Amino acid sequence: MTAIWLIGVLGMISMEASYLPQIVRLYRLKRAEEVSFFFPAMSLIGRLLALLYAVFASQSLFSIGFCVGIALRATLLGQTYWYRYGRPRFARLSVRPPAPPLPASIPVEEGRA
Template structure:
């Protein structure tokens, strides 16, 4: 494997992993009122487009990273939606 591919893999791994602290922080706070819905939604759409491109290029390694990114972004989006709906329910009680 060439060094540009290794560098790309490292960079992709770091980008995907950078979402884990945000997921953990939202879990600790138990609310996402100030978090933008557009951010994880646009990221998720971008990762879906990236996965499509990787599949068309027959790049199994990058397809795997895009799949991980899709899962992480879907988790973040789900977490934001969950805490927002929970917050609304609690404020109506």
């Protein structure tokens, strides 16, 4: 194992692991209105093209890393789609709908106070 190979492995791990915090955050929030849909989509396309390059260039280390990256980016893209468009409308609400308004005055019977 050479130092260059180790640098490549550490770089690949740090690049691919950078998606984990966003995936966990979306899972906890259960909403993705603030996340651009095109960011994970374009990133996924880029990783697919990079994987093709790595396969044709016989770069097995990068091929494995790109496969992990594809899985993480597909997860983020799937979460973004699901939390934004896939769930029923009532499940996307972050708070309960407001209660119906109370009547302006409550009738009081004569003789009761």
